[in-house]
Amino acid sequence: MENFIVSARKYRPATFETVVGQQHITGTLKNAIKNNQLAQAFLFCGPRGVGKTTCARILAKTINCTNLTADTEACGECENCISFQTGHSFNVHELDAASNNSVDDIRSLTEQVRIPPQAGKYKIYIIDEVHMLSASAFNAFLKTLEEPPPYAIFILATTEKHKILPTILSRCQIFDFNRIQVEDISNHLVSIAKREAITVEIDGLHIIAQKADGGLRDALSMFDQIASYSNKNITYKSVIDNLNILDYDYFFKITEHLTTAEVSQTLLLFDEILNNGFDGNNFINGLASHLRNLLVGKDASTLKLLEVSENIRQKYLEQAKQTELSFLLTALNLANICDLNYKTSKNQRLQVELALIKMCHIRSVVHLAQQPLKPTSTTATDQDQDKKKTNVVAQEAESLKLKAESEGSKAAESLKLKAQSEVAESEKVKVALPASASSISINIPKSNSLNTLIPSLNDLGRVANGDDDNTPKTVTGEAREAFNYDKLLEIWNRYIQILKDADKINLYTILNNFAPTLKSDVLIEISVESKTQEQLIQQESVELMNFLRNELQNFAIDIIFKQVERKIENRLYGNREKYDYLLGKNPKLDDLRKKFNLDISP
Incomplete structure (x- = not known):
């Protein structure tokens, strides 16, 4: 029986023309031979099986051919070509660096280099897997590679260019082989x-x-x-x-189930895939590739990225037209997350099934997110009442504004502020809620002449405990009772005492350092030493404003901030005072004290 020769050997390219997918390499080498500009050392780099050693052999045969064709190819008929093809050439030497990687092997090679060719013009040395040479062998090879005799040409081949010494790379012409399309x-x-x-x-x-x-x-x-x-x-x-490859049809079918939100059919098809012996991780990666191909198929300019046959390409184009871009992008993201979490998951099948279930609901979620916000459904009577209240408030605000403009006193300024507050509050009537909230009863304050103040969290806690004496006071009418600085200071001290009792030491320290300043009838100025302190107070501003407005019976109260520097007196301070001062500079100091369970000595 005749010996079988595998196709990789039987159909190995014998000329530059027959090399597959490396035209940029073969064209350069042919021009170098034609123009007699051959380097003395070549380095062929690239993945396995792309033609590095094949091109090295073709180059070795071609440069010694005595009868080159018009296309700069070896004739295959001269003595040098025949001896090369039969494996008897004395001018071409191949060395496998994987098994001959010692210094002695390289020294033996350099000794052979000294002997000139007996027939032909060049002696060619092909060293395969050159990255396997030891560091000592590389160093022994350096001098010969840099200054070889004029008849010696070295062709090095490797799949791992990064492992080769830079001193070797600098002495070679480097050719990078591509993956074949x-x-x-x-x-x-x-x-x-x-x-x-x-x-x-x-x-x-x-x-x-x-x-x-x-x-x-x-x-x-x-x-x-x-x-x-x-x-x-x-x-x-x-x-x-x-x-053992998943059929394209599986991915086309499961994409149809995903886009039509058929959760049961999706899970059953995934179960069938698992029963056929396929791994869940391979499936989710295959699905991600399928979604990527659908994404590529949606644009004519990216169709060339579809590396499939024409029949499969048409299937992709057809399904791409039926699938929204938002679905593809979201599903790709879910598949990527599933792939990242798959190996660390204890229930890997559930990991994939959850991703598939989420993909089934992408369309409904996207559709819901695209729905415009609709105003709350109200009766015609409610709308008329709201409209009347809005007109009344606007008229009162305009009247107060005119009165304020006619007076130049401090009282007029106060009226101006109140008018501005009225106009701002009247705008709050035009609040619209999404349609999904129409069934929820939400009371929105529309002007100061309606209902009560918003209670603070502390007040709500007292109400829940049944302490009616401390419930927030109802504000009726205009809620504009006048107050003086002494009254403000009294309420202020009560509030910071509440902060201290609630263990909010940071806020207590900041607000206790400086007394508030009453800039006008309703404007309170709070002094701070840094932006950090200001931000901390702003986080508490809703509670603070509600407390002040409720206790002072004035809904127009507002606060502003002023950054100041504390004046340090020349006197001795106790540990508590020092700590309070540092706490004012950096409120996080108290967190550090609590973490290490530290006390402040008197």
């Missing part, structure tokens, strides 16, 4: 199938090309394997069965 591999397999009388389906060859991940040698190995499995009838079904 899916279309190029598929076309090459078609040509081999014709020579071998193998019937093929283009969809199946595309699957082989994609699985090869840019390596032609891997593609040829799979091609031989499937040709034997299918008895020289390579179909799409035989390829996915032999290579």
Whole structure:
């Protein structure tokens, strides 16, 4: 029986023209030979199975050919070509650096370099997997690589360029080999199938090309394997069965279920995939790739990124038209999150199922988010009442404003502030709620002449405990009772005492450092020493304002901030005073004290 030769060896390219997918490399090498501009050292880099060693051998044969063709290719008929093809050439030496990586191996090589070629013009040394050389071997090779005799040419090949010493890289012309495109591999397999009388389906060859991940040698190995499995009838079904690859149809079906929110059908199909022996992580990655292809298929300018056969391409284009961009982007994000969490999850199947369930509800969530906000449904009577109240408040505000403009006294200024407050409050009537909130009863204060003040959180706590004496006082009418500075100071001290009792030491210290200043009838100025203190008070501003307005029976009260520097008196301070001062500078100091359970000595 005749010995079988694998396709990777049987159809190994013998000329630059037959090299697949590396035209930028072969074109440069042919021009260098034609113009007699050959470097003395080449470094071929790239992934496995893309043609590095093949191109090195073609180059070695071509530069010694005595009868080059017009296209700068080896003739294959001269003595040098024949001796190379039969493996008897004395001018081409191959060294596997993976098994010959010692200093002695390199020294033996350098000794051979000294001997000039007996036939031909050049002696070529091909060193494969050169990154496997030891550091000592690299150093022993440096001098010879830098200054070789004029007849010596070194061709180094490696899959791991980063492992090679920079001193070696600087002495070589570097050629980076690309991963071979899916279309190029598929076309090459078609040509081999014709020579071998193998019937093929283009969809199946595309699957082989994609699985090869840019390596032609891997593609040829799979091609031989499937040709034997299918008895020289390579179909799409035989390829996915032999290579254990998920069928495209699974992803097209599950995408249909996802877009129509069919949760049950989605989970059943995923269960079928698992029962067929496929891994959940492979499935979610495959689904992500499918969604990516649908995203690519939505734009004509990105169609070239679809590395699939024409038949599958049409399926992608058809489904891409039926799928919204918002769904694809959201589903891709969910698939990516699932992939990241899959390996660390204790229930990996549930991880994928949750992602699929979320994908099923993408459309409904997006549709809900796109709904415009609608005003709360109210009766015509309620709308008329609100409109009347708005007109009354606006008229009162305009009257107060005119009165304020006619007077130049301090009282007039107060009336101006009150008028501005009335106008601002009248605008609050025009508050609209989303339609989803129409069934919820929410009372919104529309003017100061309606209802009561908003109670503070402390007040709500007292109400819940049944302490009616401390419930917030109801403010009726205009709620504009006048107050003096002494009254303000009394209420202020009560509030900071409440803060102290509630263990809000930071706020207590800040507000206790400076007494408030009454800038006008309703404007209170609070002094702070830094922006940090101001921000801390603003976080408490709702509670503070409600307390002051409720206790002083004046809804127009407002506060402003003024940054000042504390004047330090020349006197001795106690530990508590020092601590309060530092706490005012940095309120986080109290958190540190509590964390380490520290006390302040008297």
